[in-house]
Amino acid sequence: MAVFVATDVESAVQRLDDRPDSVVLAGGTDLMVEVNDGRLRPSPDADVVAVNRVAELRSWRHDSAAATVTIGAAVTYSEMLDEPLATLAPALAEAARTVGSPQIRNAGTLGGNLGTCSPAGDGLPVLAALDASVEIASVAGRRSVAVLDLMKGPKRTTLEPGDLIVSFTLPVVDGWQGYAKVGVRNAMVIAIASTCLVLDRQRQRVGLALGSVGPTVLRVPAAETKFAAALDWRTMTAERDAVQAFGDGAAQTAAPIDDHRSSAEYRRHAIGVLTRRLAARGLDTAGRAA
Amino acid sequence: MTNHFTLRVNGADHDVRDSWLGESLLDVLRDRIGLLGSKGACEQGECGSCSVVIDGELVCSCLVMAASTIGQSITTVEGIATDGAPSDVQRAFVDAGAVQCGFCTPGLIVAVHSLLESDGEPTETEVREALAGNLCRCTGYGRILEAVERVVVERRR
Amino acid sequence: MTVLDAPSAIRPGTLGDSVLRPDGTAKVQGSFEFCSDLNAEGCVWGATLRSPHPYARIRSIDVSAAWRVPGVLAVITADDVPGQANYGLIVPDQPVFAADVVRYVGEPIAAVAGDDPEVCRRxxxxxxxxxxxxxxxxxxxxxxDPNTPAIHPDGNVISSQPVIHGDRDATGDVVVEATYEVGMQDQAFLGLEAALAIPDPGGRGLEVYVATQWMHEDRRQMADCLGLDPESVRLVLGGVGGAFGAREDISLQIHTSLLALRLGRPVRMAYDRAESFLGHVHRHPATMWMRHHATADGQLVKVESRMVFDGGAYASTSEAVLLNAVTQAPGPYRCPNAVIEGHAVRTNHLPCGAMRGFGVVQVCFAHESQMDKLADACGVDPWELRLQNAMHTGDTTITGQVVHNVAPVEECLRATAALPLPDEPVGGHPRADGSADVMKTPGGAGRTTDASDVVRGIGWGVSMKNLMYSAGFDDYSTARCRLADGVVTLKFATVEVGQGFVTLAGQIARSVLGVDDVVLGRIDTQVGSAGSTSASRQTWMSGGAVAAACRAVRDRLFLHVAEQHDVDPGQLEIDGTDVRDEASGWRIPVVDASAGVDIDETVEYRHPATEPLDENGQGDCHVGFVFVAHRAVVDVDPELGLVKVVQIATAQDVGRALNPLSITGQIEGGVAQGLGLAVMEEIIQTDGIIRNGNFTDYLLPTFLDMPDVVATLIEQPDPLAPLGAKGVGEPPTISSTPAIVAAIRDALRQVDGVGRPLDRVPVRPADICLPARASASSTTG
Structure with a gap:
């Protein structure tokens, strides 16, 4: 076993292909917890491929013509809080601020968040609500996949051995987006329920994603469509009942469990409240709740 | 890529042998290099006692794979005041009563230096947010906040 | 936080001055040696095998495969314990290694030694x-239930203690009752358990460096199990990274020593966080029914209670914890009649024992919740009701003990009320750019809550806490003071866990003996016992011992000086550096005055004797009491059940403030632990299996959870205390919890006029915002 510090995508995926049991190390904030706990010992035949010094993974770019922003997989949460990225992807910045501590945000990455694919991963509801795509590299080449199609369950994705997450592309939305997360501490806490709401004024599209209330991040298509129809996109206003119904729809879609962090009943309740509050916040900002 | 590498810690190169390659930077600093100032209290990046600065970024050394930091510059609490005299932050911690058992203290010292380098005039909320990843079980944080505020005022002069 | 400024006339370094820690610089530089930093030539590692089951019979243990792991040096089980098989603080009921039955998840079964931790793991x-x-x-x-099969040869009931006082049939015009629960809290010190054992060359004995709270008690239990004389077991204090009660019991001391003696070479052991959660005792979970009777205008008539404390698998200090709880069940109030019944029992949960507040934390949550309920039922303001019932010096407790201490409950209440309320509006002051400061609202960084979602509440908590050991225990502390070449050397076994006795000891010597140049000897068992650093006792006990030893040295020095220089010893003083005769102005440097003599005095200090309770729970069982009041201001998001504690105001009875800065630290730190119990800290066990034994899921308050603490000290020197000072460590933790919960209730009552019972801590979001479960609360009158 060796630690290979990659400096470009090509050498990283080559290494992953040469030694198929290899483990990708980005920020280390998930992987090292498992190593320290003794749950993970990379096999003697495998490598650890450290990707946090691959320039392409550490940078982001704004394509104003396409109205997208592409964020490298090893960009840290701290970097998502910096301008101008924070203004281009405001919900992502809000989610990033809730991730762990400053120390964790300086190390943790979006690529690692998706690779681990915890339903409580703070970046994932944002990517899901924005219909972000993810670029994946392997020795066979590069491909782009919807983030939603990649997430299969707790710590399960459709990534194949030899795959490396390169970047995420998300729309720069004309409208409003926000993230909210409930935990039993005012900072440094794992989500017991979280929501990301996107009100895309140009496409007249509502995106709502829920975290920590299912095996993976959930979207709520029926409630989104209904709320999009109920919204006056010109004035950005909605009836109170529509906001209430939106929250109820989200709560019904949630599929939470009881565990040591919270109860299913509370999680479902919180999803309803967070959804309504985000909707009201979005409308207050972009228009006014009627 | 052998079981032998060199880390640059506090401006000096340290040969690391006999570590197993998944080993955390915290364990390598403590057990292989002999720098015992960084403390481990959670192994999960939840307490901040092991805080170090790598290439300008404050991180938890328990979550850093040591061998992945080859070629980077690592600063630990031992590297804060190189001439042996305590830094202004270290003095303020003692003077303000911010130290009790002291186990969280080295990590906090590193974190406060890192904060004040990026922002010399943090508001109280900014101090609290910047240090939220450093758990202290003895002080309730009040004297630590006081120590940081003293340094801010002192540096203003 | 603000405290009263110390008077300026105090000579620097003496009592009353905010002297800085002597170990402060080493701690900020990272050079202070904690126990986990220690190593020795040829040292190997030890590790412990623990039970994965809460309750199981061991059919067999096969260690042969472990011996075949390369690098393994020793594998030991119960068969290898040469002395007593069991240990325990009060009764030896806990096996060093389980041999036939395991009774909790994490119970030790075997230990191994190997070249490195990885070898041990394999x-x-x-x-x-x-x-x-x-x-x-x-x-x-x-x-x-007597029909429940016993899980331990000693039975399932560890201790039962009634307290019957006054007229057991008395009734009040107003009666309120409810059942309260407190969850299992962890001390969560940051410096994990560690020990280094170094066997004597070729001999039967060893030196053990350990982070503990009570060196001589560790030594007694270790010697019993190792089959050695206590003198052959020498303990040295390794740097302690916090304690809060969790180090009062044996954890790895015996295991490390057994391995070292077996191998004849140094062995060190260190727990990680997950093992620490299993390896030390916790705060007892408790279920407490209480019924308060009062006159129509709110005067307490009688308190009835039945409480059950879950001690987990082994006894530890359960009996003493329960004694504290039942004897202080009404809190710091005059209560003429009481009928209390308390039990501490065994279960297959993690063992419970000492934690800051020791039994009083649990009952205080119940009695303070009851006082609010009573105020509500009587239509009296909660603060007024407490004032009206406040205990005073000379009052009698429910065990019939007259409180001879200074008992400034009323002063604490009045002084706390006089402290300013927070000037921050709900949701906090906006930031410089006019935007909301999300960190000031419940939910913080999660942006769950806008200021319009928030309701602010205010709540009160008041408590009493017994100081030192109770019920006839021979409680003493030993200190040695030596004066040579003008330098004072103090020696004691008083464990420094971060509380600051190492600072205070020097202050005492400078004040009592008068010599400024003070050196502290190594903290070890080469001097008599100091008792435990617990029960808020070291300022009083070891402070008393150091003061007495210093006084003895001073008296001998004065006699010596008087003989040598023909002066009146009764007129002499020491002003830091010189012995002087106040009247004549004659003076001589201490270094010269003490030249050629070695004055060395060792003194044992004992507090006045206490007595065990009789069969009705009556007797003078406690030495003395300390008091405190807390007022909490809390912002609540009623719809999501989230809270942000905005401010804690407190006035604390300290007797005399010997080091105001140090007291401030104890107050703020204690409040943080009380806040943790109020709203986030609990060890969750399902079917006896711990679910959150790590810092990702056992949540401690962070910098963003702690509010501003506004404190004032009530200084009325206690004539019973050797330095006039009371212990200050426990009170801040005790009544901050009920104050915070009362504030949450107050906020919720504003929402719908009814509120929530919140009869369990920690309060969970669902308790605030989801339909209440059936509550046992009721009010009649």
Whole structure:
């Protein structure tokens, strides 16, 4: 076993292909917890491929013509809080601020968040609500996949051995987006329920994603469509009942469990409240709740 | 890529042998290099006692794979005041009563230096947010906040 | 936080001055040696095999595969314990290694030594234990049922203690009752358990460096199990990274020593966080029914209570914890009649024992919740009701003990009320750019809550806490003071856990003896016992011992000077550096005055004797009491059940403030632990299995959870205390919890006029915002 510090995508995926049991190390904030706990010992035949010094993974770019922003997989949460990225992807910045501590945000990455694919991963509801795509590299080449199609369950994705997450592309939305997360501490806490709401004024599209209330991040298509129809996109206003119904729809879609962090009943309740509050916040900002 | 590498810690190169390659930077600093100032209290990046600065970024050394930091510059609490005299932050911690058992203290010292380098005039909320990843079980944080505020005022002069 | 400024006339370094820690610089530089930093030539590592089951019969233990792991040096089990098989603080009921039955998840079964931790890990994994898994006993109430099979040879009831006082049939015009619960809290010190044992060359004995709270008690229990004379077991204090009660019991001391003696070479052991949660005792979970009777205008008539404390698998200090709880069940109030029944029982939960507040934390949550309920039922303001019932010096407790201490409950209440309320509006002051400061609202960084979602509440908590050990225990502390060449050397076994006795000891010497140049000897067992650093006792006990030793040295020095220089010893003083005769102005430097003599005095200090309770729970069982009041201001998001504590105001009875800065630290730190219990800290066990034994899921308050603490000290020197000072460590933790919960209730009552019972801590979001479960609360009158 060796630690290979990659400096470009090509050498990283080559290494992953040469030694198929290899483990990708980005920020280390998930992987090292498992190593320290003794749950993970990379096999003697495998490598650890450290990707946090691959320039392409550490940078982001704004394509104003396409109205997208592409964020490298090893960009840290701290970097998502910096301008101008924070203004281009405001919900992502809000989610990033809730991730762990400053120390964790300086190390943790979006690529690692998706690779681990915890339903409580703070970046994932944002990517899901924005219909972000993810670029994946392997020795066979590069491909782009919807983030939603990649997430299969707790710590399960459709990534194949030899795959490396390169970047995420998300729309720069004309409208409003926000993230909210409930935990039993005012900072440094794992989500017991979280929501990301996107009100895309140009496409007249509502995106709502829920975290920590299912095996993976959930979207709520029926409630989104209904709320999009109920919204006056010109004035950005909605009836109170529509906001209430939106929250109820989200709560019904949630599929939470009881565990040591919270109860299913509370999680479902919180999803309803967070959804309504985000909707009201979005409308207050972009228009006014009627 | 052998079981032998060199880390640059506090401006000096340290040969690391006999570590197993998944080993955390915290364990390598403590057990292989002999720098015992960084403390481990959670192994999960939840307490901040092991805080170090790598290439300008404050991180938890328990979550850093040591061998992945080859070629980077690592600063630990031992590297804060190189001439042996305590830094202004270290003095303020003692003077303000911010130290009790002291186990969280080295990590906090590193974190406060890192904060004040990026922002010399943090508001109280900014101090609290910047240090939220450093758990202290003895002080309730009040004297630590006081120590940081003293340094801010002192540096203003 | 603001405290009263110390008077300026104090000579620097003496009592009353905010002297800085002597170990402060080493701690900020990272050079202070904690126990986990220690190593020795040729040292190897030890590790412990622990039970995965809460209750199981061990059919067999096969260690042969562990011996085959390369690098393994020793594998030991119960068969290898040469002395007593069991240990324990009060009764030896806990096996060094389980031999036939395991009674909690994490109970030690074997230990190994190896070249490095990785070898040990593999060796532990290779040990095969065949278990017959049994149904765990997890219901404390069921443990009381005589029909429940005993999980331990000593039975399921560790201790039962009634307190019957006054007229047991008395009734009040107003009666309120409810059942309260407190969850299991962890001390969560940051410096994990560690020990280094170094065997004597070729001899039967060893030196053990350990982070503990009570060196001589550790030594007694270790010697018993190691089959050695206590003198052959020498303990040295390794740097302690916090304690809060969790180090009062044995954890790895005996295991490390056994391995070192077996191998004849140094062995060190260190727990990680997950093992620490299993390896030390916790705060007892408790279920407490209380019924308060009062006159129509709110004067307490009688308190009835039945409480059950879950001690977990072994006794530890359960009996003493329960004694504190039942004897202080009404809190710091005059209560003429009481009928209290308390039980501490065994279950297959993690063992419970000492934690800051020691039994009083639990009952205080119940009695303060009851006082609010009573105020509500009587239509009296909660603060007024407490004032009206406040205990004073000379009052009698429910055990019939007259409180001879200074008892400034009323002063604490008045002074706390006089402290300013926070000037921050709900949701906090906006930031410089006009935007909301999300960190000031419940939910913080999660942006769950806008200021319009928030309701602010105010709540009160008041408490009393006994100081030192109770019920006839021979409680003493030893200190040695030596004066040579003008330098004072103090020697004691008083454990420094971060509280600051190392600072205070020097202050005492400078004040009592008068010499400024003070050196502290190593803290070890080469001097008599100091008792435990617990029960808020060291300022009083070891402070008393150091003061007495210093006084003895001073008196001998004065006699010597008087003989040498023909002066009146009664007129002499020391002003820091010189012995002087106040009247004549004659003076001589201490270094010269003490030249050629070596004055060395060792003194044992004892507090006045206490007595055990009689069969009705009556007797002078406690030495003395300390008091405090807390007022909490809390912002609540009623719809999501989230809270942000905005401010804690407190006035604390300290007797005399010997080091105001140090007291400030104790107050703020204690409040943080009380806040943790109020709203976030609990060890969750399901069917006896711990679910959150790590810092990702056992949540401690962060910098963003702690509010501003506004404190004032009530200084009325206690004539019973050797320095006039009372212990200050526990009170801040005790009544901050009920104050915070009362504030949450107050906020919720504003929402719908009814509120929530919130009869359990920690308060969970669902308790605030989801439909209440059936509550046992009721009010009549």
């Amino acid at each position: 060796a532990l994994a290779a040990i095969e234990v065949d278990y017959d898994v049994l149904e765990p006993l997890i219901d404390a109430e069921a443990a009381l």
